[in-house]
Amino acid sequence: MLIMWTALLSQVAGHNYRVVLSVFEERNIIQGTGCAARIPFCVSLQEDAPMKHMGPLISVTLKWTLRDRALHGLFGATLLLFALIPIMSIFSMRQVQELSITLSLSMISFILLILAVLLGSSSVWRDIERRYTASVLGLPISRATYISAKFIGIAFFIISCAALLGLAACLTIGITRVLYPPLPPVNWLNICIAVIVDSFKYILLGAFSLLFSALSTSFFLPFFGTIAVFLAGNASQEVFEFISGDFGKTMARPILLFLKMLYYLLPNFSAFNLKVQAIYGLPLSGPGLAYTILYFVIYTSLLVIGAQWIFSRRELS
Amino acid sequence: MLLLSYFAVILPFTAYLKNRPTVIKLGYLPEAVIIRAVSGDQRYLIAESTIVKVLFYYGSLIDKLNDKVIIPPEYQNMFRTLETAVKLDPYNKDPYYFAQAAFTWEVGHAADVNKMLMYGMKYRTWDSELPFYISFNNAYFMKDFRNAAIFMKNAAEISGFPLYTSLAARYFYEAGIDELGIVFLDTMEKGAQDKQIKKIYQLRKQALISVKTLREAMKKFKASYRRMPTDLSELVASGTLKEIPTDPYGGRFYLAKGGMIRSTSKFTLEGGSK
Numbered sequence: 001m002l003i004m005w006t007a008l009l010s011q012v013a014g015h016n017y018r019v020v021l022s023v024f025e026e027r028n029i030i031q032g033t034g035c036a037a038r039i040p041f042c043v044s045l046q047e048d049a050p051m052k053h054m055g056p057l058i059s060v061t062l063k064w065t066l067r068d069r070a071l072h073g074l075f076g077a078t079l080l081l082f083a084l085i086p087i088m089s090i091f092s093m094r095q096v097q098e099l100s101i102t103l104s105l106s107m108i109s110f111i112l113l114i115l116a117v118l119l120g121s122s123s124v125w126r127d128i129e130r131r132y133t134a135s136v137l138g139l140p141i142s143r144a145t146y147i148s149a150k151f152i153g154i155a156f157f158i159i160s161c162a163a164l165l166g167l168a169a170c171l172t173i174g175i176t177r178v179l180y181p182p183l184p185p186v187n188w189l190n191i192c193i194a195v196i197v198d199s200f201k202y203i204l205l206g207a208f209s210l211l212f213s214a215l216s217t218s219f220f221l222p223f224f225g226t227i228a229v230f231l232a233g234n235a236s237q238e239v240f241e242f243i244s245g246d247f248g249k250t251m252a253r254p255i256l257l258f259l260k261m262l263y264y265l266l267p268n269f270s271a272f273n274l275k276v277q278a279i280y281g282l283p284l285s286g287p288g289l290a291y292t293i294l295y296f297v298i299y300t301s302l303l304v305i306g307a308q309w310i311f312s313r314r315e316l317s
Numbered sequence: 318m319l320l321l322s323y324f325a326v327i328l329p330f331t332a333y334l335k336n337r338p339t340v341i342k343l344g345y346l347p348e349a350v351i352i353r354a355v356s357g358d359q360r361y362l363i364a365e366s367t368i369v370k371v372l373f374y375y376g377s378l379i380d381k382l383n384d385k386v387i388i389p390p391e392y393q394n395m396f397r398t399l400e401t402a403v404k405l406d407p408y409n410k411d412p413y414y415f416a417q418a419a420f421t422w423e424v425g426h427a428a429d430v431n432k433m434l435m436y437g438m439k440y441r442t443w444d445s446e447l448p449f450y451i452s453f454n455n456a457y458f459m460k461d462f463r464n465a466a467i468f469m470k471n472a473a474e475i476s477g478f479p480l481y482t483s484l485a486a487r488y489f490y491e492a493g494i495d496e497l498g499i500v501f502l503d504t505m506e507k508g509a510q511d512k513q514i515k516k517i518y519q520l521r522k523q524a525l526i527s528v529k530t531l532r533e534a535m536k537k538f539k540a541s542y543r544r545m546p547t548d549l550s551e552l553v554a555s556g557t558l559k560e561i562p563t564d565p566y567g568g569r570f571y572l573a574k575g576g577m578i579r580s581t582s583k584f585t586l587e588g589g590s591k
Contacts, residue, residue, distance in 0.1 A: 091369045094410040099365055106362040198358075234357030242350065273358040280408045 054149045057141070061153025064126075065119060078111050082168045086176045097183040100176040101191065101279045104169035108162065108195060112202040113230065115161055119154045120209020121222035124311070128217075133316060144308040151210055151304050155203045162199035166192065187281035193289070194278035200296045201272035205230055207303035208267070214311035229267065236263050237270035267299060343374045343394050349404035356405075364406035368415065371398050375419060392424050403433060407440040417450045427458035438471075445476035452488065462492035470501050479514045486521045487584065495529040520565045524584050527562035531570060531578045534558040545576055 065071065085103045092099035124147075127133045136146060170191065177183050208229045212222035240263040242248075248256055271292045277284050346352075346367060356363050378390050399412040416433055420426040431454050434447045441447055448471040456465035466488035473481035482505045489498030499522055506518035531549065538546050538557045549572050552558040561570055568582025 091372075092365065092411055093372070094414045098409070102361045102365055106359055109358055230357075231355065235354035238350070238354040269357060275358055275361055276406075276408055279361065282408075 054145055054152065057136070057146060057149030058153045058156065061123065061150055062157060064123075065153065065157050070118075071115070074111065074114060078107065078165065079168065081107060082165075082172050085172045086179050089176050090180070096180045097173070097176055097186065098279050100173050101169075101186070102275070104172050105191070105194060105198070105275050105278060108165045108169060109198055109202075111165060112158060112162060112199060113205070115158055116154075116202040116206040117209060117223060117226045117230070119157065120206040121213060121219060121226060123150050123154060124210065124213035125216070125219050125222060128316065137316070143312045143314075147210065147214060147308045147311050148304065151207060151307070154206045154210065158202050158206060159199050162195050162202075166195040169195070185281070187278065190274070190278045190281060190284060193284060194274040197272050197274050197289070197292060200293070201269055204267055204272075204296055204300050204303070205233075205269075207300045207307070211303050211307040211310070214307040214314065230269070232262075233267040233269040236266045236268050239263070268295070271295060343371065343391050343398060346398050346401050349401045352401070352405060360405045361409070364402040364409055365411070367398055367402040367405070368409065368411045371395050371402075372411075372415060392420070392426075396420060396426070396429065400433065403436060407437060410441065410444070410446075413437045413441075413447055413450070417454075421454055421458060425458070427454040430454060443475065445472040445478070445481065448472040448475065449481060452484070456488055456491075462488045463494065466492050466494065466498070473501075473505065477508070479509075479517050482518060483521055486525060490525060490528060490584070493532070495525045495532065498525045499529065521584070523565040524580070527564060527570070528578050530558070530562050535576070535578075546572065548572060549578075 082104070085100050085107075088103060089096045089100040124133075127136070133146075137143060170188070173186060173191070177186070205226060209222050209226040212225040216222055216225075239259065243251060243256060243259055251259075271288075274284065276282060352363060353360055375390065375395065378388055396416070399416050402409065402412045413434055416430045420430050431451050434451045434454075437444075438447045438451075448468040452465045452468035452472060455461040455468065466485055469481055469485035469488055472478075473485050482502065486498045486502055489495060489501070502518050502522040502525065506515055506522065509515045509518060531552070534552045534557045535546060538552055538555060541557070542555070546552055546555075549561050549570055553560060564570055564580045564582050564584075566580065566582035566584050568580035568584075570578060570580050573579040
C-alpha cells in the first residue's frame with residue numbers, strides 16, 4: 001500500500017521514469033561504481049513502472065537501517081525497559097494497569113520519535129556524504145524515485161518497529177495483568193489503534209525530516225528542524241485553543257492572524273494522540289479517526305512531493 | 318587489585334549514602350499549560366511521574382516522622398503539584414485518591430479537594446468513587462448534607478451499590494429533603510434485580526415516607542398552633558395526625574433537639590433489634 005501510494009505521488013509530481021532495474025545489487029551501490037553497466041541484470045525502459053525499480057532502493061534503505069548499530073543498542077535498551085514496566089507499575093496507587101499501558105505507549109512514542117528523527121535526518125544526508133547518491137543517481141533512476149524509495153523505506157521501518165514494540169507492549173500489559181489481578185478489562189483494540197496512529201504521526205515527522213534532508217547540505221537542519229517541527233506540532237492545538245479563548249482577545253490582530261495561519265500550516269500532532277482512549281478504554285470517534293488518517297495521507301503526500309521537487313532541483317556535486 | 322579496591326570502597330560508600338542528611342524538597346513544577354504544550358503525548362507519563370514524586374516526598378516525611386524528625390510538609394506545593402498532574406491527565410485516578418487521603422483528614426482542605434474531585438468527575442464519568450469522596454467530605458467535614466445527598470445519589474447511580482443508596486437516603490433525611498430521597502429510592506428499587514437489595518430499598522423508602530408524614534404533620538401543627546409540638550404524641554392528640562407511623566426498622570419515632578425527627582432504631586436493623 002505504501003509503495004503504491006508513493007508511486008502515485010511520484011506520478012502526481014510529474015516525473016517520468018526512463019529506466020527500470022529488474023534486479024538491483026546492493027553491493028554495487030555501496031561500493032559506488034556509479035556505472036549502470038557494471039550492475040548485473042540492469043535492464044531498461046519502461047515509462048510507467050517506478051515501482052519495479054523502487055523495490056531494490058527500498059530494500060537497500062531498510063538494510064542500511066537494520067545494520068545500524070546505534071539502533072541495535074536502542075532496541076536492546078527498549079526491550080530491557082519493557083521488561084521493567086510491570087515492576088514500575090506498582091508505583092501507582094489505584095491504576096497499576098493504566099500505568100503499565102501509559103509507560104508502554106510512552107516508550108513506543110519515544111522510540112518512534114528517535115527513529116523518525118534519526119532515520120529521516122540521516123538517510124539522504126548520509127548518502128550524499130558518502131557519495132552513494134552519486135552512484136545511485138548515476139544509474140538511470142530519477143531523483144523523485146530515489147526520494148520516494150527513501151520515504152517508503154523509513155515509513156516501512158517505522159511501521160515494523162511500531163508493530164514489534166506494540167507486541168512487546170501487549171506482552172508487558174498481559175504480564176502486569178497476571179501479576180496484579182484483579183484488574184479491569186483492557187481495550188486491546190484501542191491500544192492497537194493508538195500504536196498504529198502513533199506510527200502515522202512519526203511517519204509524517206519522518207517525511208518532514210526527509211524534506212529538510214532534501215533541502216540541506218548538513219545534518220543539523222534536518223535534525224534540529226525536525227525536532228522543532230515536532231515540538232511545534234505538539235503545541236499547535238494547545239496554542240490555538242489558548243488564543244481562541246479570552247487571551248486571544250487581548251492580542252494584536254496581526255499576531256493573532258499570524259498564529260492562526262501557523263496553526264493551519266504546521267502539522268497537528270495532537271490528533272494522533274489516542275493514548276487516553278487506549279489507557280482508559282474510552283470510545284474512539286470513527287469520523288475523527290477517518291479525518292486523522294486523511295489528514296496524515298494528504299499532509300505526508302505534500303511533504304514527499306515537496307521533498308521530491310526540491311531534491312530534483314538540487315545541485316549535487 | 319582494582320576489584321579489591323572496589324569492594325573495599327563500596328561498603329563504606331553505601332553506608333555514607335544511606336546515612337547522609339537528605340534535603341527533602343518537592344521542587345517547582347511549571348504551569349500545566351506550558352507542560353501540555355511542550356510535552357505533547359508524553360504528558361500522561363509526566364503526570365504520573367509528578368504524582369509519584371509527591372507520593373515519595375510525602376512518604377519520606379512520614380519516614381522522618383517515625384524517626385522523630387518533624388519536617389513540615391509543603392502542603393500548598395503538594396496540592397498545586399497534584400492540580401498540575403490533574404490538568405495534564407484528568408483521567409488519572411491517583412491524584413484524586415491521594416488528595417482525598419492527604420488533604421482532608423490532616424489538613425482540613427475538604428472544600429479544595431472537592432473542587433478537584435468535581436473536576437475529575439467531568440472526565441471519569443464511570444467512576445463512582447469520586448462522587449462518593451465528595452459526598453463524604455460534604456457530610457463528614459463540612460456538614461453539608463444536602464450536597465452530600467446529591468453526590469451520594471450520583472455515586473449510587475453510577476455504581477448501583479446498595480450501600481451508597483442507603484447513605485444517600487440518609488443524607489437526604491439529614492438535609493430534610495425526604496421527597497427527593499423517596500423518589501431516588503423508588504428509582505433504585507425498580508432497577509434492582511436482587512430481592513434482598515429490593516427489600517433494603519423498600520425499608521429505607523418506607524422509613525423516609527414515615528418521616529415525611531411526620532414532618533408534614535409538624536408543619537400543619539405549627540401553622541395551627543403557632544408553635545412546635547413538644548412531643549410526637551401531641552400531633553395525634555391535637556388531631557393533626559391519625560397515628561404515629563411505624564418505623565420499618567423496628568424503632569420508635571421521637572422528636573429530637575432542633576425539631577428533628579429521629580428513631581430509636583437510628584434507621585438500622587441493629588438499632589431496631591435493641
